Amino acid sequence: xxxxxxxxxxxxxxxxxxxxxxxxxxxxxxxxxxxxxxxxxxxxxxxxxxxxxxxxxxxxxxxxxxxxxxxxxxxxxxxxxxxxxxxxxxxxxxxxxxxxxxxxxxxxxxxxxxxxxxxxxxxxxxxxxxxxxxxxxxxxxxxxxxxxxxxxxxxxxxxxxxxxxxxxxxxxxxxxxxxxxxxxxxxxxxxxxxxxxxxxxxxxxxxxxxxxxxxxxxxxxxxxxxxxxxxxxxxxxxxxxxxxxxxxxxxxxxxxxxxxxxxxxxxxxxxxxxxxxxxxxxxxxxxxxxxxxxxxxxxxxxxxxxxxxxxxxxxxxxxxxxxxxxxxxxxxxxxxxxxxxxxxxxxxxxxxxxxxxxxxxxxxxxxxxxxxxxxxxxxxxxxxxxxxxxxxxxxxxxxxxxxxxxxxxxxxxxxxxxxxxxxxxxxxxxxxxxxxxxxxxxxxxxxxxxxxxxxxxxxxxxxxxxxxxxxxxxxxxxxxxxxxxxxxxxx
Numbered sequence: 001x002x003x004x005x006x007x008x009x010x011x012x013x014x015x016x017x018x019x020x021x022x023x024x025x026x027x028x029x030x031x032x033x034x035x036x037x038x039x040x041x042x043x044x045x046x047x048x049x050x051x052x053x054x055x056x057x058x059x060x061x062x063x064x065x066x067x068x069x070x071x072x073x074x075x076x077x078x079x080x081x082x083x084x085x086x087x088x089x090x091x092x093x094x095x096x097x098x099x100x101x102x103x104x105x106x107x108x109x110x111x112x113x114x115x116x117x118x119x120x121x122x123x124x125x126x127x128x129x130x131x132x133x134x135x136x137x138x139x140x141x142x143x144x145x146x147x148x149x150x151x152x153x154x155x156x157x158x159x160x161x162x163x164x165x166x167x168x169x170x171x172x173x174x175x176x177x178x179x180x181x182x183x184x185x186x187x188x189x190x191x192x193x194x195x196x197x198x199x200x201x202x203x204x205x206x207x208x209x210x211x212x213x214x215x216x217x218x219x220x221x222x223x224x225x226x227x228x229x230x231x232x233x234x235x236x237x238x239x240x241x242x243x244x245x246x247x248x249x250x251x252x253x254x255x256x257x258x259x260x261x262x263x264x265x266x267x268x269x270x271x272x273x274x275x276x277x278x279x280x281x282x283x284x285x286x287x288x289x290x291x292x293x294x295x296x297x298x299x300x301x302x303x304x305x306x307x308x309x310x311x312x313x314x315x316x317x318x319x320x321x322x323x324x325x326x327x328x329x330x331x332x333x334x335x336x337x338x339x340x341x342x343x344x345x346x347x348x349x350x351x352x353x354x355x356x357x358x359x360x361x362x363x364x365x366x367x368x369x370x371x372x373x374x375x376x377x378x379x380x381x382x383x384x385x386x387x388x389x390x391x392x393x394x395x396x397x398x399x400x401x402x403x404x405x406x407x408x409x410x411x412x413x414x415x416x417x418x419x420x421x422x423x424x425x426x427x428x429x430x431x432x433x434x435x436x437x438x439x440x441x442x443x444x445x446x447x448x449x450x451x452x453x454x455x456x457x458x459x460x461x462x463x464x465x466x467x468x469x470x471x472x473x474x475x476x477x478x479x480x481x482x483x484x485x486x487x488x489x490x491x
Contacts, residue, residue, distance in 0.1 A: 041188075044188050058091060063088070063324060069081075069317075069320075070082075070320075074313070074314050074315075079109070079112070086102070088101055099333040104121060105119055120135075121135075123333065127145060141340065143335070143339040185208070200273055201272070202272055203273065206268050214256060268287075280324060281325065291313060292314070377400060378401060379400045382403050383403070386487075399474075410461065412457065412460055414455070415456045415486050416451065417481075417483065419483060424454070424475055424483075426454065427473070428442075428471065429471070429472040431471075438461070438469075441457055
């Protein structure tokens with residue numbers, strides 16, 4: 001039961017983190033108003049700029065009340081959280097969150113395994129996080145220090161440095177994309193009267209996720225931002241992915257698929273600003289996203305359908321509203337005097353698990369490592385000088401060809417997509433009869449007449465001995481049209 005409680009409480013931590021991000025740096029939605037280019041009336045732009053300036057100097061705020069409905073999951077494995085509550089948030093210099101003390105008057109967490117209900121509390125003090133079940137003096141607290149050690153260890157396994165993650169220019173990228181046409185729609189709705197009689201102006205920002213991820217500017221900016229990280233991954237294929245054009249092409253394919261799926265998704269943020277005080281007295285957010293990662297089976301080399309029982313689209317919905325008051329008030333937030341250790345084992349993040357649950361298997365590990373192609377496993381014979389054709393698909397991600405060679409002979413092996421309009425990205429590997437990898441190529445580096453940018457060629461490779469050789473043809477990306485041609489030539 002303790003692990004279940006921790007999972008539920010950690011879900012609340014995620015929600016509170018989102019709330020804090022929305023509340024503390026109000027300038028995210030109003031930064032453009034300060035920097036110019038505000039598409040609203042001069043009066044509305046001036047009010048947004050004044051509210052952003054006031055928020056940047058804010059030291060605290062009280063969440064007078066909030067209502068939250070959060071749901072998400074994958075396939076039939078869905079969870080939901082509904083909560084209401086209140087409490088103060090104190091900021092340190094620079095408007096980064098320093099301390100939080102939220103009381104949940106009522107909360108219901110539903111998972112595929114169980115449902116938990118009841119009041120609770122959450123505190124974040126001096127880098128430590130605490131969850132409480134119950135109310136008043138009867139609250140039972142659990143707490144832990146937020147430690148990045150686990151994340152660092154997982155990044156080390158990937159060959160990445162956490163410093164590069166921390167220096168990822170995400171904010172700069174978002175600011176650069178803020179002026180993209182059609183991505184963010186600004187509007188001012190009808191004024192609203194709060195319970196205390198205060199009239200507030202309501203500004204709404206609608207974000208088109210499809211337009212954002214589908215824009216070439218987003219691809220270019222993300223490619224540039226990812227390049228330093230990908231370069232550190234090393235290992236097989238490291239040189240290939242150090243090429244900015246290759247990263248840009250990969251992202252354009254993936255983001256194009258995501259853009260199509262996000263066309264029906266919504267993301268909206270509203271802020272309620274007092275024209276008299278230039279302060280934000282409320283905010284609301286609505287997010288509804290559905291993603292099916294099944295398309296990765298055709299984009300990842302060697303990926304297969306795992307047939308997982310949890311296969312299905314990833315869904316996420318958020319409906320949040322908060323009323324704020326007591327701006328720059330004085331609040332004392334202290335750690336609980338007594339608390340039990342909080343079990344954080346459920347925080348482990350495993351990308352391969354997520355992909356497996358989405359129906360995508362990327363292989364790896366001793367049990368799943370595929371055996372190398374050999375002369376006995378080759379499916380087709382190919383004659384030197386005669387072109388062969390085939391087709392790759394999700395169900396047929398690679399073909400194996402064998403040919404007989406003579407020691408000292410220089411061979412050139414070329415794989416091309418047949419349809420120039422196809423996004424097929426051919427990949428070639430050459431093995432000896434025992435399955436030892438001799439050469440491979442993704443994109444031909446030399447300019448050859450009749451060879452496209454993505455076509456593959458192993459050029460002028462000298463065969464080390466007499467015998468049978470095996471060619472594996474595959475692709476980094478397999479679109480609907482996976483038709484290809486294969487040619488083996490000698491001097």
